[in-house]
Amino acid sequence: MAKLFTLLFVLAVIPQFATAQADRLVYQGGAGPGKGKNIVLISGDEEYRSEEALPLIAKLLSAHHGFNTTVLFATDPETGIVNPENQNHISGLETLKNADLVIMMMRFRELPDSDMKYFDEYLKAGKPIVALRTSTHAFSYGKNKTSPFAHYSWNAKDGKWPGGFGKQVLGETWVAHHGHHGKEGTRALLNGTFSKHPLLQGIDDIWGETDVYTINQLPDNAKVLLWGQVTLGMTPGSELTYKKSVMPLAWTREYQQDNGRKNRIFASTLGTALEFTREDMRRLVVNAAFWSLGLENKITPDLNVSIPGTYRPTMFGFGKHQKNKKPADFEVR
Numbered sequence: 661m662a663k664l665f666t667l668l669f670v671l672a673v674i675p676q677f678a679t680a681q682a683d684r685l686v687y688q689g690g691a692g693p694g695k696g697k698n699i700v701l702i703s704g705d706e707e708y709r710s711e712e713a714l715p716l717i718a719k720l721l722s723a724h725h726g727f728n729t730t731v732l733f734a735t736d737p738e739t740g741i742v743n744p745e746n747q748n749h750i751s752g753l754e755t756l757k758n759a760d761l762v763i764m765m766m767r768f769r770e771l772p773d774s775d776m777k778y779f780d781e782y783l784k785a786g787k788p789i790v791a792l793r794t795s796t797h798a799f800s801y802g803k804n805k806t807s808p809f810a811h812y813s814w815n816a817k818d819g820k821w822p823g824g825f826g827k828q829v830l831g832e833t834w835v836a837h838h839g840h841h842g843k844e845g846t847r848a849l850l851n852g853t854f855s856k857h858p859l860l861q862g863i864d865d866i867w868g869e870t871d872v873y874t875i876n877q878l879p880d881n882a883k884v885l886l887w888g889q890v891t892l893g894m895t896p897g898s899e900l901t902y903k904k905s906v907m908p909l910a911w912t913r914e915y916q917q918d919n920g921r922k923n924r925i926f927a928s929t930l931g932t933a934l935e936f937t938r939e940d941m942r943r944l945v946v947n948a949a950f951w952s953l954g955l956e957n958k959i960t961p962d963l964n965v966s967i968p969g970t971y972r973p974t975m976f977g978f979g980k981h982q983k984n985k986k987p988a989d990f991e992v993r
Contacts (some may be wrong), residue, residue: 831882
């Protein structure tokens with residue numbers, strides 16, 4: 661029995677590493693409430709370092725809670741180098757065929773129809789989505805307007821889907837910066853109406869480097885869990901400004917498909933990689949993953965959201981992503 665205990669202890673403390681695959685990170689979950697559930701995390705934005713943030717969330721969900729997680733990246737297909745400025749390629753979208761949840765942080769992507777079909781099929785299957793920051797404008801069809809997926813574009817004028825995926829599915833498309841981008845931050849204010857919502861368990865305070873986005877109007881069935889107020893600076897101690905109104909910052913809703921299926925949606929305009937250095941921000945996304953998958957009864961205020969390794973995110977900004985890196989280089993170790 662002593663030998664068995666020793667073996668189990670050793671296995672418990674062995675660090676978890678991603679399965680070696682050239683174009684993605686894959687973590688096999690073990691015991692936990694997420695056992696057997698597959699989460700695909702799609703990074704693809706030029707500015708807010710989703711290629712750094714999503715590997716952290718993937719490893720956390722796998723190591724602490726048992727989910728199988730896969731992180732996809734925008735890459736240059738010829739070299740396999742992660743390049744978020746390549747708006748036309750994300751490796752591995754076929755993994756969505758077996759996904760139970762998508763966590764996405766994308767911006768202005770125009771993907772080939774052969775890849776986009778996997779996202780479209782996932783959505784039409786009525787499966788949940790957790791969408792962060794620029795995902796309100798995840799897609800932009802400026803060149804291939806005849807694509808069968810052009811209605812996903814953030815600025816779509818289609819009579820069925822005006823505002824595209826962002827407006828129709830998440831609840832809002834890109835409008836504007838409400839705060840002063842790069843100079844003002846965001847203080848999250850909990851909506852007391854939904855203070856008992858499972859998603860808010862254990863969350864006391866969130867401040868973010870990202871400025872508040874303008875949200876013109878959410879659908880009637882959206883529940884705003886967090887409001888965003890502008891801070892007069894880029895540090896957590898910055899004063900609030902009362903000259904600018906609060907905006908919806910995080911919300912849930914249900915998207916009704918034409919085929920009768922319904923998607924659980926969580927969206928937040930927070931999301932730069934820097935913000936995930938803070939426990940409450942990590943907790944928000946972990947809680948969202950549990951809620952999206954119908955595991956809200958497993959959410960507790962003390963769910964483990966500790967960083968499983970070393971995490972040193974870089975500052976957001978265009979052209980500032982880490983150069984000449986492969987997906988394996990973004991693993992949190």
